Amino acid sequence: MRSAGTTRHFRADPVPDELLHRVLDNARFAPNGGNRQGWHVIVVTDAGTRRALHDLYQPHWNTYLLERYGLAPGARPSADLPLNLRRSMEFAERLWEVPVHLLVTVDLRALAVTDRSLPRQSIVGGGSIYPFVQNLLLGLRAEGVGAALTTLLIPAEPEVKKLLGIPEEHALAALVAVGYPEGKLPSKLRRKPVEEFANRERFDGPPLSG
Ligand SMILES: Cc1cc2nc3c(=O)[nH]c(=O)nc-3n(C[C@H](O)[C@H](O)[C@H](O)COP(=O)(O)O)c2cc1C
Numbered sequence: 001m002r003s004a005g006t007t008r009h010f011r012a013d014p015v016p017d018e019l020l021h022r023v024l025d026n027a028r029f030a031p032n033g034g035n036r037q038g039w040h041v042i043v044v045t046d047a048g049t050r051r052a053l054h055d056l057y058q059p060h061w062n063t064y065l066l067e068r069y070g071l072a073p074g075a076r077p078s079a080d081l082p083l084n085l086r087r088s089m090e091f092a093e094r095l096w097e098v099p100v101h102l103l104v105t106v107d108l109r110a111l112a113v114t115d116r117s118l119p120r121q122s123i124v125g126g127g128s129i130y131p132f133v134q135n136l137l138l139g140l141r142a143e144g145v146g147a148a149l150t151t152l153l154i155p156a157e158p159e160v161k162k163l164l165g166i167p168e169e170h171a172l173a174a175l176v177a178v179g180y181p182e183g184k185l186p187s188k189l190r191r192k193p194v195e196e197f198a199n200r201e202r203f204d205g206p207p208l209s210g
Contacts, residue, residue: 003186004140004189005185007146007148007177007186009090009091009094010099010177010180010182011181012179013179015100015178017043022143023136024136030135032127036111036128038107038108038128039106041105042166043100044100045099045101047096049101050095050097053096053153053160056163057175060152060153060155060156061152064152065089069085075089077089077090091148098178101175101178103175104129104132104136104173104174104175105166106129108170112128126173130174133149133176137149141185145179148176149174149176150176151173151175153172153175154172154173154174194210
């Protein structure tokens with residue numbers, strides 16, 4: 001959990017099917033609402049399909065860059081930008097080169113959306129698919145394989161469905177880019193300490209200390 005960070009630079013070497021199978025064979029034990037296991041995984045290695053997915057990702061990545069960072073399409077990952085952003089830009093430019101694209105979809109009929117009646121954005125439905133995706137990330141990390149969880153392709157869901165023959169009732173949950181890393185796998189992630197997000201008894205109670 002402390003070292004399954006996002007890999008941004010990948011080698012072209014293929015990832016063995018046996019390894020992917022092993023990771024999926026463990027990931028399938030993820031918790032999910034009512035144990036309905038609505039997940040489906042498309043293992044894309046075909047170069048033409050990866051290029052098509054890359055091309056569908058780009059406009060949404062460009063929109064994100066503009067809205068979040070004020071960067072115009074075509075902006076270069078120059079040295080004055082924060083390192084994480086630069087690495088994400090380089091990743092987006094080379095997404096098509098990542099040897100395996102795992103497309104994770106979920107059958108919407110299998111989701112237990114217990115917050116659907118609330119007058120706010122629903123969050124619970126995703127809880128029946130993202131623990132599975134997290135298991136994938138942890139499993140890949142344990143095998144020495146890098147991964148990047150992405151969701152910016154999701155606005156292109158209609159095009160992706162057409163490209164990959166995904167049935168109507170399935171939603172796209174993630175594109176997980178998978179491959180052996182260029183250089184080392186991440187070893188140290190930066191996250192807030194427990195005291196900043198865990199409190200005793202009430203939201204505003206005293207921080208939980210160890
Ligand atoms: C729900 C979700 C969606 C994400 N979507 C993208 C994405 O579309 N593109 C991308 O480059 N990274 C994406 N990320 C990766 C995050 O940027 C990354 O987890 C975060 O910056 C922390 O980086 P680290 O894991 O290397 O510490 C996503 C992560 C999550 C959890």
